[in-house]
Amino acid sequence: MTLHRPTRRDMFRLAAAMPAFALPATMARAQLGAPATTNPGHFSFTLGEARITVLSDGFFTTPATGLGVNADPAEVQTFLEQHFLSQEENYSHTNHLYVELGEARVLVDTGSGSRFLNTAGRLLTNLEAAGIDPGAITHVVITHAHPDHIWGIRDDFDEPILPDAEYIIGDTEHAYWMQDDLVNQVPAEMQQFVLGAVNSITADGLDWTLASNDQQIAPGIRVIDTPGHTPGHMSVVVESGGRQLMALGDAMTHAYMNFTHPDWYNAFDMDGETTVATRRRLTDMAAADRMAVLGYHFPFPGVGHIMREGDTHRFIPALWQFTP
Numbered sequence: 001m002t003l004h005r006p007t008r009r010d011m012f013r014l015a016a017a018m019p020a021f022a023l024p025a026t027m028a029r030a031q032l033g034a035p036a037t038t039n040p041g042h043f044s045f046t047l048g049e050a051r052i053t054v055l056s057d058g059f060f061t062t063p064a065t066g067l068g069v070n071a072d073p074a075e076v077q078t079f080l081e082q083h084f085l086s087q088e089e090n091y092s093h094t095n096h097l098y099v100e101l102g103e104a105r106v107l108v109d110t111g112s113g114s115r116f117l118n119t120a121g122r123l124l125t126n127l128e129a130a131g132i133d134p135g136a137i138t139h140v141v142i143t144h145a146h147p148d149h150i151w152g153i154r155d156d157f158d159e160p161i162l163p164d165a166e167y168i169i170g171d172t173e174h175a176y177w178m179q180d181d182l183v184n185q186v187p188a189e190m191q192q193f194v195l196g197a198v199n200s201i202t203a204d205g206l207d208w209t210l211a212s213n214d215q216q217i218a219p220g221i222r223v224i225d226t227p228g229h230t231p232g233h234m235s236v237v238v239e240s241g242g243r244q245l246m247a248l249g250d251a252m253t254h255a256y257m258n259f260t261h262p263d264w265y266n267a268f269d270m271d272g273e274t275t276v277a278t279r280r281r282l283t284d285m286a287a288a289d290r291m292a293v294l295g296y297h298f299p300f301p302g303v304g305h306i307m308r309e310g311d312t313h314r315f316i317p318a319l320w321q322f323t324p
Contacts, residue, residue, distance in 0.1 A: 041126035043301035045321065047292065048241020050101040050220065053130055054294065054301040057094035057111030058120035060148065064090050066267035067257060076257075076264070083256050090254075094120055094148055095302035097247040097294055098132060099238055104218030106139040108236050108247050109296070110161065113152030115196065123152055124161065137162050139217055142169040143249030143296075144230040145177050145197035146268075154203045163205050168217055170225070171210040173232025177201060226251040226282065228275030229268065235282070237291075245292040245303075251278055255298040259283065259306070259313045283313045292318065 041056040064087055068076040080087045097108040112120035127134055140162055142150050155161050177197040179185075186194055201208070211217070211234065213225040226235040229250040236247040252258045253266060262279055265272035286293050286306040295302040295315070304317040 040129075041122060042130035043303070043320070044130070045303070045318075047238060047245050048243050050099055050238055050240040052238070052245065053098040053100075053132065054303060055096040055098055055123055055126045055130060055132075056300055057096060057123040057126070057148070057152070058117075059091060059093050060112075060117045060119050061089040061091050062268075064088055066090065067254065068261065068264035069267050070272060071261065071264045079257060079261070085256075092253070092297040093300045093302060095294060095296050095298065095300055096123060097236060097238075098127075098130075098137075099221060101218065101220050101238065101240060104139060104221060105137045106141060106218060106221055106236075107137050107162070107165075108141045109143055109149040109249070110140060111152035112148045113154065113161075114156055115151045116147045120148060121152060134162055135164065137165050139221075140165045140167045141211075141217060141223060141234075141236055142167065142173075143235065143247070144173055144233040145169070145201065146230065146250070147193060147196055149249070149296075150200045151196050153200045153206070158199075158203060160203055160205045165207075166209055167206050168209045168211050168223070169201070170223070170232040170234040171212055172225075172227070173230060173234065174201065174208070174210050176231045226278050228265075228271050228273075228278045229253070230270050233278075243292070244289060245294065246282070246286060247294045247296070248282065249296055251275075251282055252293075252295055253297045255295055255302075255315045259309075259315050262312060287313055 043054045045052050064080060067090055077087050094111060096111065099106045111123040114121050124134065153160060177194065178201065183191050183194045211223050214222060216222045220238060220240050222237050223234045224237060226233050226249065233249060233251060235249050235251055238245045250268070253268065257264060258279060262283065263276050265275045269275040283306050285291070287308045290305065292303060292305055298315070304315050307314050307316050
């Protein structure tokens with residue numbers, strides 16, 4: 001795959017600037033003020049026989065100039081204003097999928113841990129709050145090796161946080177980050193990301209399975225190729241009782257822009273054209289098959305459906321249901 005170099009460089013410049021752009025907790029978002037106390041960081045529901053829990057790892061912000069980098073900046077700014085979104089910062093949640101189906105206990109991605117941003121790294125805390133025993137997790141699927149998805153794989157002592165789980169990553173994704181001397185072949189602003197990916201993948205005590213398209217992780221749970229955001233990005237599909245849910249990872253990163261303007265890609269997307277092609281394929285598939293989806297960076301809990309709307313699509317958030 002040929003990477004879109006300007007976009008890649010922009011991505012890492014923005015990532016390096018993230019700590020400076022983290023919003024204070026008191027700043028309003030979409031016209032709403034900050035909560036008086038901490039909001040819940042987990043959300044559970046069922047899909048056929050599967051028990052699903054969405055777990056937050058926190059949030060982070062990046063400059064809004066990283067959105068729609070191939071579009072007219074004025075048009076992007078107008079879109080953000082119309083959708084009650086900041087024209088300066090892009091606020092991103094981090095929504096992890098946890099699946100209990102049969103004997104399998106599958107976690108998708110490990111979050112940022114303590115090495116990335118101080119507004120993230122809350123996955124283990126929210127696992128505990130949701131009543132989930134980390135030691136019971138049987139499989140960990142890594143959608144891709146960006147910091148907010150894999151750097152939480154090890155603790156402050158460089159030991160795996162879930163040493164007994166089987167770890168799965170796409171073979172193409174693994175091959176990209178593990179290229180010989182990649183760190184010295186990329187721009188300086190990308191080197192920290194390469195080192196972090198390599199250190200995470202090669203941490204002592206990890207048992208890796210390299211996956212390919214449509215490979216089953218456990219009965220009812222499989223991975224599919226969704227490249228573009230990174231060369232070997234994969235998404236996770238859960239199927240039970242005739243119903244399906246797809247954890248998109250970063251194949252789609254904006255709950256509004258990706259649907260209304262599917263041809264716009266972001267500075268975070270390493271290959272913009274492939275990202276757009278993948279996005280169109282996923283939205284068509286989810287809409288046609290009436291699949292539920294989970295957007296990693298969508299507003300928490302990030303679960304809903306995709307509805308066709310003319311030549312584009314729209315994300316329809318799922319209803320938050322209470323136990324009777």
